[in-house]
Amino acid sequence: MTTLYDNLKDVFNYAKVPYELRDRQFLNKTGFAMSPSHAITTIQDVFRVSAFVKSIDKAIKDLQKIYPDETLHILYPACGPLAPLLVPLLAYYKANKIYNETQLKVTFIDIQEGAILSLVEILKVSGLDAFVKEIICADAVEYQSKEKIHLVVLEAMQHGFTKEGHLSISKHFVDLLDKDGIFLPQEVRVDAVLAIGEEEYNTQWKDADLVASHNMNPEIRDQRVVLGSILRVNLETLRGMEIMELNENTRLVKCATHTIPHFEENHDKRIMLFATNITIYEDEVLSEYDSGITHPLPNMDICINFIPKADKRVTDLYVASGDTITFYYKLVGLPGFLITKENLK
Numbered sequence: 125m126t127t128l129y130d131n132l133k134d135v136f137n138y139a140k141v142p143y144e145l146r147d148r149q150f151l152n153k154t155g156f157a158m159s160p161s162h163a164i165t166t167i168q169d170v171f172r173v174s175a176f177v178k179s180i181d182k183a184i185k186d187l188q189k190i191y192p193d194e195t196l197h198i199l200y201p202a203c204g205p206l207a208p209l210l211v212p213l214l215a216y217y218k219a220n221k222i223y224n225e226t227q228l229k230v231t232f233i234d235i236q237e238g239a240i241l242s243l244v245e246i247l248k249v250s251g252l253d254a255f256v257k258e259i260i261c262a263d264a265v266e267y268q269s270k271e272k273i274h275l276v277v278l279e280a281m282q283h284g285f286t287k288e289g290h291l292s293i294s295k296h297f298v299d300l301l302d303k304d305g306i307f308l309p310q311e312v313r314v315d316a317v318l319a320i321g322e323e324e325y326n327t328q329w330k331d332a333d334l335v336a337s338h339n340m341n342p343e344i345r346d347q348r349v350v351l352g353s354i355l356r357v358n359l360e361t362l363r364g365m366e367i368m369e370l371n372e373n374t375r376l377v378k379c380a381t382h383t384i385p386h387f388e389e390n391h392d393k394r395i396m397l398f399a400t401n402i403t404i405y406e407d408e409v410l411s412e413y414d415s416g417i418t419h420p421l422p423n424m425d426i427c428i429n430f431i432p433k434a435d436k437r438v439t440d441l442y443v444a445s446g447d448t449i450t451f452y453y454k455l456v457g458l459p460g461f462l463i464t465k466e467n468l469k
């Protein structure tokens with residue numbers, strides 16, 4: 125992936141992308157649109173790219189059995205300037221004559237003009253134009269199609285399932301996906317975990333050669349207090365998801381309610397983490413710490429069993445063992461979780 129990145133990082137020059145489009149980043153109504161200059165670096169997130177590539181390959185094989193005589197239409201919203209989850213696979217299929225353009229067609233969508241200009245150039249120089257159905261520069265949630273969609277590949281999130289519009293975009297595409305189609309990732313699960321920050325982020329990695337799930341320290345992991353799952357995003361939950369409209373720009377999804385348990389030691393030292401585990405397809409998973417998108421995110425807006433003497437903020441939530449809290453997911457320009465205390469005294 126590093127070699128691939130080195131070979132592709134000059135794409136903005138090849139594609140003559142104006143400088144102002146390379147660094148442009150903004151919030152739109154569903155989330156943060158990362159700048160193309162930053163988005164090209166995501167190809168270096170090795171486990172993420174390889175798990176998606178293997179998953180897409182397996183999903184295509186399965187879809188060919190479900191739809192034997194059809195050209196498979198793949199949608200890749202929020203694809204970024206390199207579309208790294210699919211372009212290397214298409215190049216491999218072409219070079220090894222595994223699938224051709226009568227078997228697979230792809231619609232790429234990105235909201236950043238600089239990303240689209242780069243992608244057009246990449247597909248052209250790789251000789252992959254024939255696989256392209258459409259390349260669209262638009263907000264993915266505006267996309268409509270009368271044609272069947274067999275496979276959706278989406279990764280538009282940051283750690284703690286925050287900032288980017290993965291949930292809004294997923295919800296939109298689930299309604300467009302054919303009933304036997306496949307949506308990747310199959311499930312994103314976010315858990316709320318109480319951990320001792322110093323041990324979680326520092327001690328546990330002292331002797332590790334790599335920060336990844338297989339190197340997590342079992343003793344430190346056992347010391348975590350797991351409140352439980354707060355959000356599962358899969359076909360079933362997306363189809364049944366109720367969205368509360370607070371106003372034109374703010375929508376909420378009610379997630380889960382949990383009670384803060386009583387715990388003995390370090391009672392005032394625990395912070396809350398949002399820990400993400402992703403099933404991309406069947407046994408292809410991304411566990412905590414395997415990717416930038418599955419690094420547990422500390423939530424510093426909630427203080428558990430302590431009230432800080434300094435740096436108090438009006439947005440802080442003070443809770444104690446025995447309190448019940450409810451998690452909501454905000455569908456706004458900067459998506460993420462919101463927590464409320466149920467038993468306000």
Ligand SMILES: C[S@@+](CC[C@H](N)C(=O)[O-])C[C@H]1O[C@@H](n2cnc3c(N)ncnc32)[C@H](O)[C@@H]1O
Nearest residue numbers: 157158163166202203204234235236263264279
């Ligand atoms: C971090 S990059 C991810 C690229 C790619 N999915 C990957 O796996 O590497 C995020 C991309 O999503 C695009 N994006 C974010 N929100 C979008 C939206 N609502 N519609 C279309 N593109 C969006 C951004 O412009 C950016 O290029």
